[in-house]
Amino acid sequence: MTDAALIAGVAFRPGTSDAEIEAAAAKAARDRRRKVLFWRWAILIVMLGGWEISARFGVIDEFFFSRPSAIWDRLVEWTLEGTSEGPLWLHLWVTMEEALTGFATGSVAGIVIGIALGRNQFLSDIFSVYIKLINSVPRVVLAPIFIMIFGLGLASKVALAFVMVFFVVFSNAFQGVREADRNLMANAQILGAKGWQLTRSVVIPSAMSWIFAIIGAIVGEFVGSRHGIGLLINIAKGTFDSAGMYAAIVVIMIVALAAEYVMTLVENRLATWRPAPLQDTH
């Protein structure tokens, strides 16, 4: 009762019914959500408005910073007529294809090898030093090597994506297996789990929560850094088209947000067993 009163910010007279308290709490929560939404939009509008006005009145140089209305026009033009290098959808698709292929193969390989090495102390003792060694190589350095080996096409970019994802997923899967609860392992064994049953019922589920913790975080960054859309930015940069550059960044932001949203959906679907997180204002 005191909690509800605190949330609603209202002092209840003695004899107030539960229904009234609940209604007041629901209203308070609704008001709060509205307020958050209002301020989010307000900040966006003020920022964009400020940008537009200072660009128009010459406070900032439009040549470098462009202005929101020009970026919008470019986005509309790309969507309706396509870019100078072909339709926007094509670029988007190229980006997604590279990212998804590398992402899928990289995470599957990372999970399988991470769990295999995590389960086998001897193998992991042998290979851990090599994995550390390879992992210490910056990914940027690998790009030219992959282009040399696989050519300029899809394969080299997928390979790069693979390497980027593989090590992150691998080390998390490995960690997850190592951190699997000893009690749970013992319990499963005494209940009758053997070999693969043990891996499937305890090891993989405990590794999965570690893996998911990281996948969601890298997916956004990942989509933006690949070619395709990256190419648009490069071309815009080459022709001093600042509106085009910012427009491409906006596209990346939208794709990254969408990707992260999808990952969250998948994760929630797979992790119904976890305690619900504290209520968020998203």
Added chain:
Amino acid sequence: MPATDVSASPAVELINVSRRFLTPDGKSMTAIRDFNMSVGRGEFVAVVGPTGCGKSTTLNLVTGLARPSSGEVQLFGGPVNGIDPRIGFVFQTDALFPWRSVIDNVVAGPLFRGKPREEAYAKAREWLARVHLSGHESKYPHQLSGGMRKRVSLAQTFINEPQILLMDEPFSALDVQTRVIMHDVLLGLWSEAKASVIFVTHDLEEAIALADKVYVLTSGPATVKSVYPVDLPRPRVVSEIRYQEDFIALSRTIWDDLRDEVERSAARDETLAA
């Protein structure tokens, strides 16, 4: 082995068992030494001793998760080879699979052991009803209270129909009222299942209320200090038994014995800390 011999032998027997560990810095440490214990069929044995004296080690030797450094552990007259399917184990901390619903937790044992799905699930529902958890089948462990989770653990263990039930301070994390309820649930299940039980605890009253026989261990390295038979009539109601004269007398006798070990263990901890 001859049938007569097997039927006469106790459910669990530890003969002159010792167990040494290698500590992380490479030193050898003796956890239990010259340990002798015998648990008859259908007998409920409680083991009490100072904290950290090696009570849990004893249980691990019986499960086959650990091997004795010397001596012998026998189950129904035969040696222990790996994890024995006749054994059930209830852990001190939560050992439920957090990613499985209540019913999927209970059904785990039969499925691991290759029972058909239909049969396993029917049996699991039956066991959930016996621990009064019908209607909670599709919840996840984090949605249950501590006492309910413990009841799921009991169902998960009992569904395998273990002939030997090992319990490692199973109720120590529960509040006092829930613990008393769980004692009665356990005694009810045990009297139906006719399993032999080794119940490790540091709570002397719990030990006396539940068991037929109480083993008092010395402070580490653990060995059996004394064995007390508990002649209180069954069926027992745990919430009332603790006020009976003979219960109080027995608990005073055993406590006098146990206190020396607890004090010695505490004194040693202090010198180690100093």
